[in-house]
Amino acid sequence: MDIKRSLLLLCSSFGGFLFGQEKAVDTVYIFDSQMKKVKLFHPVRTITPKDIEKNSTNLSELLRFQSSIYIKENGRGAVSSPSFRGTTAQQTAFVWNGININSSFLGQGDVNNIPLFGYDQIDIKAGGGSVVYGSGAIGGSIHLNNILDFNSGFKASVYSEAASFDTYNNFAQAAFSNEKLSVKVSGSYITSQNDYKVPEFVVGNTGFHNTNGRYYNTSVNIGVAYKIADHQTISWQNQTFDASQHYPIFELNGNKTKYKAQTLRSLIAWDINKNNLSNSLKMAYTEDNFQYFADLNQPKASGADGKNYIFKNDFNYFITPKININAIGEFQVNKGKGYGSGLETVSRNVGSLSGLIRYFATKDLRFEAGIKKDFVEDISSPLLYSFSGKWNAVKWYHVGINFSKNFRYPSFNDLYWQPGGNLDLVPETSVNIDMNHEFSFGDFKIALSPYYMDIKNLINWLPTSLGYWAPFNTYRVESYGLESQVTWNKTFGKHALRLDGGYTYSKSVNKDTDLQRMYVPMHKAVGNIEYGYSLFKVYAQGMFNGLTYTTSDEKRSAAIDPYFILNAGISASLFKKYTLGFKVNNLTDTYYQTVSLYPMPKRNYSVYATINF
Numbered sequence: 001m002d003i004k005r006s007l008l009l010l011c012s013s014f015g016g017f018l019f020g021q022e023k024a025v026d027t028v029y030i031f032d033s034q035m036k037k038v039k040l041f042h043p044v045r046t047i048t049p050k051d052i053e054k055n056s057t058n059l060s061e062l063l064r065f066q067s068s069i070y071i072k073e074n075g076r077g078a079v080s081s082p083s084f085r086g087t088t089a090q091q092t093a094f095v096w097n098g099i100n101i102n103s104s105f106l107g108q109g110d111v112n113n114i115p116l117f118g119y120d121q122i123d124i125k126a127g128g129g130s131v132v133y134g135s136g137a138i139g140g141s142i143h144l145n146n147i148l149d150f151n152s153g154f155k156a157s158v159y160s161e162a163a164s165f166d167t168y169n170n171f172a173q174a175a176f177s178n179e180k181l182s183v184k185v186s187g188s189y190i191t192s193q194n195d196y197k198v199p200e201f202v203v204g205n206t207g208f209h210n211t212n213g214r215y216y217n218t219s220v221n222i223g224v225a226y227k228i229a230d231h232q233t234i235s236w237q238n239q240t241f242d243a244s245q246h247y248p249i250f251e252l253n254g255n256k257t258k259y260k261a262q263t264l265r266s267l268i269a270w271d272i273n274k275n276n277l278s279n280s281l282k283m284a285y286t287e288d289n290f291q292y293f294a295d296l297n298q299p300k301a302s303g304a305d306g307k308n309y310i311f312k313n314d315f316n317y318f319i320t321p322k323i324n325i326n327a328i329g330e331f332q333v334n335k336g337k338g339y340g341s342g343l344e345t346v347s348r349n350v351g352s353l354s355g356l357i358r359y360f361a362t363k364d365l366r367f368e369a370g371i372k373k374d375f376v377e378d379i380s381s382p383l384l385y386s387f388s389g390k391w392n393a394v395k396w397y398h399v400g401i402n403f404s405k406n407f408r409y410p411s412f413n414d415l416y417w418q419p420g421g422n423l424d425l426v427p428e429t430s431v432n433i434d435m436n437h438e439f440s441f442g443d444f445k446i447a448l449s450p451y452y453m454d455i456k457n458l459i460n461w462l463p464t465s466l467g468y469w470a471p472f473n474t475y476r477v478e479s480y481g482l483e484s485q486v487t488w489n490k491t492f493g494k495h496a497l498r499l500d501g502g503y504t505y506s507k508s509v510n511k512d513t514d515l516q517r518m519y520v521p522m523h524k525a526v527g528n529i530e531y532g533y534s535l536f537k538v539y540a541q542g543m544f545n546g547l548t549y550t551t552s553d554e555k556r557s558a559a560i561d562p563y564f565i566l567n568a569g570i571s572a573s574l575f576k577k578y579t580l581g582f583k584v585n586n587l588t589d590t591y592y593q594t595v596s597l598y599p600m601p602k603r604n605y606s607v608y609a610t611i612n613f
Contacts, residue, residue: 086508087139163606
């Protein structure tokens with residue numbers, strides 16, 4: 001059996017693998033070339049553009065209702081950060097088309113300053129992934145992916161939504177492709193006065209009114225791919241984003257502030273895809289700039305500009321039809337400049353080398369082992385490793401195991417903020433292990449994933465005797481729990497029914513105190529049910545969030561009480577080109593918070609329309 005035939009057999013057995021299936025390579029170009037390989041060994045939840053329409057307020061809302069991640073949002077549309085499997089926001093990696101985009105200043109992604117629209121799919125991967133995706137991929141990673149196809153001609157769509165609190169979401173996209181060229185352009189504009197009221201949350205003598213809560217953002221995405229030869233493609237992906245957030249005030253005469261952010265991400269890639277060999281060379285430039293205004297009517301009070309130059313090469317080769325090797329090299333130059341803040345001009349070089357080997361013992365049994373060494377200027381970085389195995393034991397039961405060491409190196413703020421920056425910090429490290437049990441009974445599927453993490457050298461900002469805060473490597477964290485997912489899809493005639501539910505148990509404790517960490521609910525459950533008949537679709541979406549401590553001593557009086565939120569919607573498709581829809585968010589008019597003292601909106605509504613060309 002020759003290599004090409006073996007690869008095609010592997011593709012058929014595993015649902016399409018790597019670059020062996022020539023037809024797939026000829027018709028679809030995926031910017032994150034590692035994601036196909038990741039899905040061979042790890043469960044990955046994929047959110048499609050149609051799923052995004054159900055939670056179109058912002059990326060925080062989408063992740064809150066359609067993933068196991070706990071999202072801490074300082075009021076709707078404001079500062080927002082993720083907690084994945086009981087970890088910190090800095091221990092979740094945001095990856096844009098294969099490039100880690102966590103802030104060099106904070107070491108994390110601000111969820112509401114990342115565009116919601118403009119991606120072809122959003123993938124959510126639980127568990128450690130530093131060997132492939134770098135610093136911060138400890139609890140999990142969120143992947144914002146774009147795809148270009150060939151030979152599809154012209155297609156376009158427009159989405160427009162009007163919602164409560166003077167909220168308007170608009171998104172337009174157009175694409176053209178032939179045998180050689182593929183082009184996709186999209187843009188979004190989102191604005192909201194965001195002036196919702198919550199009578200139950202008393203401020204002074206009245207209920208809460210989200211005064212000065214306005215926000216808006218715009219984004220533009222451009223993707224181009226061109227085949228320069230039968231097995232070679234050059235491509236460009238570019239994203240610009242501009243946003244403004246006004247921070248709510250809690251007193252009538254309170255000082256009105258705002259925050260502005262601009263990001264630019266540009267990626268050029270040269271890809272070679274042959275039967276048993278592939279190589280992806282990427283060059284990227286990213287900018288993360290922000291400005292804080294202590295008074296709306298005054299010039300900016302502080303801010304910073306960040307620039308990153310990234311070079312990455314991903315080489316993949318089948319030595320034999322059963323043995324695959326993968327070498328990844330990356331080099332970055334990170335630059336930052338602050339003004340009116342605790343940062344001056346800073347710069348650092350970051351490099352890494354990683355190697356992976358995959359062994360396909362049979363069509364039902366496969367293994368992957370990886371090793372990585374990072375070279376971070378002025379930081380001693382540990383040797384990272386990973387091991388994964390997947391066994392399709394019988395037709396209805398698949399089992400996998402993953403073991404890895406991961407890390408996060410200190411951010412610019414951790415090291416250089418003045419006063420307080422600590423040049424003696426060492427990276428946070430973790431040892432992760434999880435198992436994945438997948439059961440399939442016809443259209444009904446169950447996935448159970450117990451996990452365990454041991455995190456050391458956690459970086460915490462603490463008050464000092466000199467009157468300022470400073471970061472230190474502090475306590476050890478032990479995090480363990482269970483993620484579960486149930487899905488059922490059934491089509492009969494003109495009827496279609498889809499059920500999708502998940503439950504997560506997260507125990508994350510400070511090993512010095514054995515107490516649950518702040519903003520880590522032990523219980524979270526999400527569920528979606530969608531029914532379609534002919535031209536019509538209806539759906540209901542629920543989320544339960546358990547008791548959430550907001551202090552390190554598990555103070556019950558300061559904790560966020562459990563809550564359940566229910567959303568619902570209905571839509572109709574006309575002439576295969578037009579869709580009209582209506583949504584009700586927080587149908588039960590529930591009072592809830594995700595961050596203490598920042599209430600979220602009660603019942604609210606939206607109407608939307610989609611036109612496909």
